Amino acid sequence: MTGLIAPIVEAYGELRVNKGRIMLALIGVALSVFILTGVMGAGGMLGSALEQSVEKSAGRASVVGVYHVGGGGPELTADERDEIVLEQIDRLGIEHRTRVINTLVRAQTRQGVQTIELQGVDPDYADIYRVRPKSGRWIADSDQNRLAPAIVVNQPAYELLGRPAMGTEPITLYGQAGNQQAVQAVVIGVLPADPTTDWGPTAYTAAGSIDEMPGMDQPGAITAEYRAWVPPEQAQAVSNRLSQVLADTPAGSFEAAQYSAPMEGFEVLQQALIAVALAILVLGAVGLVNISLVTVRYRVREIGIRRSYGATGGRIFFGVLMESVVATVVAGAIGVMGAVALVKAPFVTDYFRGIGLVDLPPFPVGAVVAGLAAATLVGVLAGALPAIIATRIKVIDAIRS
Amino acid sequence: MTAPHEGRIPLLELRDLTRSVRLPSRDMLHILQGIDLTVEAGDHVAVVGRSGSGKTTLLNLLGLIDRQTGGELLFDGKDVSRLSDARRARLRGAYIGFVFQQFNLLERRTALENVMMPMMYGTARQFWRRERSAMEMLDRVGLADRAHQLPTRLSGGEQQRVAVARALVRRPRLILADEPTGALDVTTGEAVMALLDEIARDSDAALVTITHDLQVAALSQRAYLLDEGVLHPVTSNHAREALSATVGIRSGRREVEDLAEAGVGASAPASAGTSAPAVEASPRASGDAA
Numbered sequence: 001m002t003g004l005i006a007p008i009v010e011a012y013g014e015l016r017v018n019k020g021r022i023m024l025a026l027i028g029v030a031l032s033v034f035i036l037t038g039v040m041g042a043g044g045m046l047g048s049a050l051e052q053s054v055e056k057s058a059g060r061a062s063v064v065g066v067y068h069v070g071g072g073g074p075e076l077t078a079d080e081r082d083e084i085v086l087e088q089i090d091r092l093g094i095e096h097r098t099r100v101i102n103t104l105v106r107a108q109t110r111q112g113v114q115t116i117e118l119q120g121v122d123p124d125y126a127d128i129y130r131v132r133p134k135s136g137r138w139i140a141d142s143d144q145n146r147l148a149p150a151i152v153v154n155q156p157a158y159e160l161l162g163r164p165a166m167g168t169e170p171i172t173l174y175g176q177a178g179n180q181q182a183v184q185a186v187v188i189g190v191l192p193a194d195p196t197t198d199w200g201p202t203a204y205t206a207a208g209s210i211d212e213m214p215g216m217d218q219p220g221a222i223t224a225e226y227r228a229w230v231p232p233e234q235a236q237a238v239s240n241r242l243s244q245v246l247a248d249t250p251a252g253s254f255e256a257a258q259y260s261a262p263m264e265g266f267e268v269l270q271q272a273l274i275a276v277a278l279a280i281l282v283l284g285a286v287g288l289v290n291i292s293l294v295t296v297r298y299r300v301r302e303i304g305i306r307r308s309y310g311a312t313g314g315r316i317f318f319g320v321l322m323e324s325v326v327a328t329v330v331a332g333a334i335g336v337m338g339a340v341a342l343v344k345a346p347f348v349t350d351y352f353r354g355i356g357l358v359d360l361p362p363f364p365v366g367a368v369v370a371g372l373a374a375a376t377l378v379g380v381l382a383g384a385l386p387a388i389i390a391t392r393i394k395v396i397d398a399i400r401s
Numbered sequence: 402m403t404a405p406h407e408g409r410i411p412l413l414e415l416r417d418l419t420r421s422v423r424l425p426s427r428d429m430l431h432i433l434q435g436i437d438l439t440v441e442a443g444d445h446v447a448v449v450g451r452s453g454s455g456k457t458t459l460l461n462l463l464g465l466i467d468r469q470t471g472g473e474l475l476f477d478g479k480d481v482s483r484l485s486d487a488r489r490a491r492l493r494g495a496y497i498g499f500v501f502q503q504f505n506l507l508e509r510r511t512a513l514e515n516v517m518m519p520m521m522y523g524t525a526r527q528f529w530r531r532e533r534s535a536m537e538m539l540d541r542v543g544l545a546d547r548a549h550q551l552p553t554r555l556s557g558g559e560q561q562r563v564a565v566a567r568a569l570v571r572r573p574r575l576i577l578a579d580e581p582t583g584a585l586d587v588t589t590g591e592a593v594m595a596l597l598d599e600i601a602r603d604s605d606a607a608l609v610t611i612t613h614d615l616q617v618a619a620l621s622q623r624a625y626l627l628d629e630g631v632l633h634p635v636t637s638n639h640a641r642e643a644l645s646a647t648v649g650i651r652s653g654r655r656e657v658e659d660l661a662e663a664g665v666g667a668s669a670p671a672s673a674g675t676s677a678p679a680v681e682a683s684p685r686a687s688g689d690a691a
Contacts, residue, residue: 002525010521017509305505308466309567310494310522312487395466399505 007315011322018295026331029378032284033335034342036277037371041343043273044364045352062232063128064239064256067225071252078211078224081251088245089228092238096229098122099207105214106174109160116157116173116201120210128229131204136166136189143188144208152189157201161187175215183214281374288382292324296386303390304398313391320390324383325376332375336368410478412574412607413440413463419471420458420630432458434630436472442574444607445598447618449635450627456611457579459627463609464497464577465489494522498568498606500597502580504560506552512539512563513548519571527571538566542596558589565597569604576601578610582617594620 015022066085082099089097101120106113125131126138133152143150148170153161161171170184185205210216230238235258242256296303303316311319340363342348349360418436421429432455440446440463450456461467462474465481474482476496481489498519499505506515513535520531527534539545542562544555552560561581568576578597582590594610594617601608610621618624624635 002528006521006528013510013514301505302507305507306518306522307490308464308493308499309519310490310571312490312522314487315522396461399466399501 007319007322008326010319011326014319014323015327022327024291026288026327028284028287029281029328029375030331030335030338032277032281032378033332033371033375034338035280035335036274036339036374037336037367038339038342039273039277040367040370041339041363042348043269044367045343045361048361062230062235062258064228064230064235064242064258065225066228066242066246066254066256068251069253069255071248076251081224082207082226084249084251085226085246085254088242089226092228092230092241094228094230094238096124096127098125098128098227099224100125100227101207101210101224103210103213103216104176105203106176107161107171108174110162111160113174114160114201115176116153116160116203118151118173118203118205118210118213120207120213121204122207124229125204125227128227131191133189134192136187138189139204139206141206141208144206146186146209149183149185149205149209149212150188151185151203151205152191153187153204154191154198154202155193156198157203158187158190160201166190173214175213177215181214183212278374281378285378285382288324288328288378289385292320292382292386293389296320296390299390300393300398303393304395307393307395308399317387317391320387321380321383324386325379328375328379328382329372332372332378335375336371339371340368409441411439411441411475412444412477413438414475414478415439415462415472416475417472418462418469418474420455420462420467421470432630433462433469436632438625438632440575440607440609442607443602443605444623445601445610445621446608447610447612447621447624448627448632449612449615449618449624451613454627455630456613456627459632460577460579460609460611463575464499465493491522494519495571496574498571498573498576500561500564500568500576500578500581502583504552504557504564504584506560506563506567508553509551511549511551512544512555512559512566515552515563516567516570519567523571534570535566538570539563541569541600542566556589557585558593561585561589561593562596565593565600569600569606572604572606574606576606576608578608578612580612580614581610582612582614587616590614590617 066089068081086097086099098121103118103120105116105118107116121139123139123141131138134155136152139150139152158164164171164187167186167188170186172182173185174182205213228238228242239256239258242254246254246256303311307313307316343363352360415436415438418433418438419431420433421431424430436459438446448456448459458467462469465476469482473480476492481492484492506512507518510518513532516535516538517531520527520534523531536545536548539548542565544559544562544566547555547559552563555563561584565581568578576597581597582594585593597608598620600606608621610617612618618635626633626635
């Protein structure tokens with residue numbers, strides 16, 4: 001134990017005595033680690049932002065969609081058809097699934113009569129599509145029993161409707177045809193503005209209460225599909241299985257397909273950024289090696305004196321190596337802390353939110369580990385060469401120098 | 402050749418030791434030739450010689466820093482010639498202390514840190530007690546109150562006392578002093594030598610001093626002249642003549658006589674109550690002297 005502690009104590013003493021010179025040498029390493037960790041951390045968060053942005057429109061990366069492709073008798077109600085399909089989905093142990101029923105309704109607004117896209121969904125839709133109201137709340141199972149259907153609207157729809165009071169002020173929705181009965185609905189939640197998904201006024205209501213909406217009794221008014229969020233590695237198997245069991249049912253024939261595509265493009269971008277950061281790190285390491293070599297030559301006499309007092313070659317090697325490693329680990333820690341502080345700074349997180357990050361992820365642990373590991377590796381590499389040179393110093397020549 | 406102490410193993414024994422180097426011209430340069438020397442615990446031996454005579458090479462061999470090209474070097478009765486560098490380093494750290502002419506203190510380290518330095522390479526007990534041991538040794542050389550001063554803030558004499566404290570902090574059995582007074586004025590040099598002699602005697606350590614100062618050499622129990630790589634006891638006529646004629650040795654003829662007659666040399670009684678030292682000048686050296 002003393003054999004390990006003594007070189008560390010010695011390395012610390014060396015760093016303390018030469019802190020000015022060493023700090024200058026380590027600026028490059030700290031900066032490199034800062035960039036490496038920052039790029040990896042920000043890249044990870046940016047990736048999450050893009051992923052979430054994509055998922056808001058296309059669903060999670062591994063969503064399986066089930067579509068009605070034909071067949072089925074008209075004698076079955078929508079509820080009966082849902083029961084047949086959802087039973088098969090639930091049998092596979094899938095936790096998050098939703099029905100998606102699309103229709104169009106009209107509303108009287110200050111700008112005249114406007115068409116709003118209305119989707120009947122289940123509560124899990126919010127998890128699958130990362131939907132989170134800015135104010136109010138999302139749809140719950142109990143909402144399908146309300147007398148006045150509850151709707152959640154996006155920002156454009158909320159503005160069109162004249163910003164009605166949440167949960168209390170009824171709005172009137174009309175069907176596409178003029179003779180259909182109007183329905184009084186209540187806005188219970190508003191989604192945050194998002195330029196990437198706010199293509200037009202959109203509203204969501206509970207799938208169980210979509211039948212009460214105007215125009216839903218018209219033939220062909222409903223386009224129904226089902227979506228399930230499954231583990232990525234199981235998506236293909238789930239898709240195949242559902243296609244198989246739902247190919248011929250009393251409700252007709254269904255096909256299942258993986259809905260979302262992986263974001264390969266972003267991974268390439270992130271790898272390119274990491275490659276740039278590593279190149280910077282190598283440059284920092286080369287600078288450190290250079291300074292370490294000069295330092296060892298400057299310390300020839302001191303090393304000779306230490307060896308004359310019993311320091312073995314191995315001890316000198318380990319001591320010089322430890323000086324480098326201790327210094328770069330400290331520099332790396334500073335670089336990592338700087339990168340975390342920057343990426344988590346309010347103006348940066350605001351930027352991430354602005355480009356669509358709903359769930360702000362923590363700073364990627366992998367980036368922190370990579371930063372510290374890179375700093376340690378640089379310390380070992382930058383210290384090894386000077387340490388080898390230090391062990392080859394001849395004691396006699398060193399003392400005389 | 403005399404047997405100094407029957408049945409007692411000498412601390413250091415050199416047998417026909419040779420150190421040669423090959424010159425770029427492919428010729429061999431013999432720095433040391435046929436050195437025979439025995440040093441026992443408590444001995445105080447001086448080696449004088451002019452610049453280039455091989456004094457420092459001899460000291461490096463005694464200190465296990467350099468390796469001989471011929472002959473044997475026994476430390477505590479064991480041949481250390483074939484030990485690995487690491488084993489020699491550990492042996493050196495444990496049993497040998499160096500005092501250099503230019504002090505060789507570590508720059509930007511306080512006196513205390515300089516004295517603590519050898520303990521970093523010692524046993525676990527020495528490592529954990531390094532500060533206390535260093536303070537005790539600084540107190541012993543009268544510098545406890547300057548423990549936290551950098552070498553640049555100390556006088557030459559104080560720096561050499563710090564170097565003495567550093568050499569002795571691990572309680573070595575052999576102290577090798579290379580021109581310990583070379584960078585000091587006469588008075589300070591005498592004080593440092595007296596201190597070194599006193600501490601070495603108290604700890605029963607052998608002291609080998611390399612010097613060109615005959616006054617310093619006169620403090621030893623035995624003195625040798627190293628002339629052209631050959632070791633001569635100062636009592637020999639050759640050594641006396643060589644000493645008197647040597648340019649660069651800070652002495653006059655009278656001091657040479659004093660050195661030879663003051664009991665410094667072969668079979669001379671030990672001074673200051675130490676055991677009688679034995680001198681074994683090599684047959685070759687004796688022959689040369691004769």
